[in-house]
Each structure stands twice: as C-alpha cells, then as structure tokens.
Amino acid sequence: MEKHSIEIKPITQENIRACAKLEVSEDQKQFVARNLATIAWAYVDPQFTPYAICDGDTVVGVAAVEYIPDNEDYDQHWVPRFMIGEQFQGRGYGKQGMQKIIEMITSQHPNCQRVRLSVVPENQDAITFYKNIGFMETDEQLEGENVMDYYIKSHIVKA
Numbered sequence: 001m002e003k004h005s006i007e008i009k010p011i012t013q014e015n016i017r018a019c020a021k022l023e024v025s026e027d028q029k030q031f032v033a034r035n036l037a038t039i040a041w042a043y044v045d046p047q048f049t050p051y052a053i054c055d056g057d058t059v060v061g062v063a064a065v066e067y068i069p070d071n072e073d074y075d076q077h078w079v080p081r082f083m084i085g086e087q088f089q090g091r092g093y094g095k096q097g098m099q100k101i102i103e104m105i106t107s108q109h110p111n112c113q114r115v116r117l118s119v120v121p122e123n124q125d126a127i128t129f130y131k132n133i134g135f136m137e138t139d140e141q142l143e144g145e146n147v148m149d150y151y152i153k154s155h156i157v158k159a
Contacts, residue, residue: 009051025089060084076109077105117148120146
C-alpha cells in the first residue's frame, strides 16, 4: 500500500469544485450519496460537517462527520458519508482517510468511545472495507442500513 500524506480539510471555495467532481464507479453509485448532496446537508444541519480528504493539494475523497451530543455516549459520533473518487480507489486512500477521520474525531472529543456508520446491506465491498479498518457489524439498523461500530482502543474496558 502506498503511503500518502492524507489530510482532512474543511470544504472551502477553493476545493468545493474538486469535491463536487469526484464520483465513485458506476456500480457503487447506488450506495453512495453525491458529494453535492453531502455538502448541501451541512447547510441545514449544524451537527453534520463535510470534509475533503486530500493528498497534498489533490482532493481524493469526501467524508462527513456528525456529532450528536444529545445521544447516549456511545451513539454521539458518526461518519454518515465517506467516499473515495473512482480514480483514487485501490491505492490506500480509503484506509488512511478513514483512520485520519477517526483521529480527528477522537482528538476533538477525547471521551469518544466509538465511531459509528451505516452501510447499505448489499454493499458487501464497503462492509469488507470497514471491517478491514476495524469496524464491527452490529445488530442495529438505521433507515434500512446496517450499523457498524469502531471501538476507540483507549475506551475498551479490560475484563
């Protein structure tokens, strides 16, 4: 796997066009929201924040995090959107990008116990991808999608 200098950056006037142009492959489009929809969602939901996943100055993906302080402790931190552009897939950007997202969440919220996301059940490639990063499947469903959890190691209780 190539080592990239991945950074998670705010979406700005300078990079919004690059974010908007990124798309997944045709067979993935049924599973992933378009980036403009992700960016627009943040306009009306202050708990939802989109980010550009960058390798240097190149936007390689888009993610969004959601912090819901009114939820139970374990259910406050979500990654509702995550995508790597088709031309950048298979090169390690996804794994490194998600690791950087998790690092960003835990640095901003030191008491974070776990990071959650949901996946369309038919999207087996994404489920396998998230499992390889360390997410675990749960029995929960959210709007017809399977919920997966990533446990923050500093918060795992030793028996």
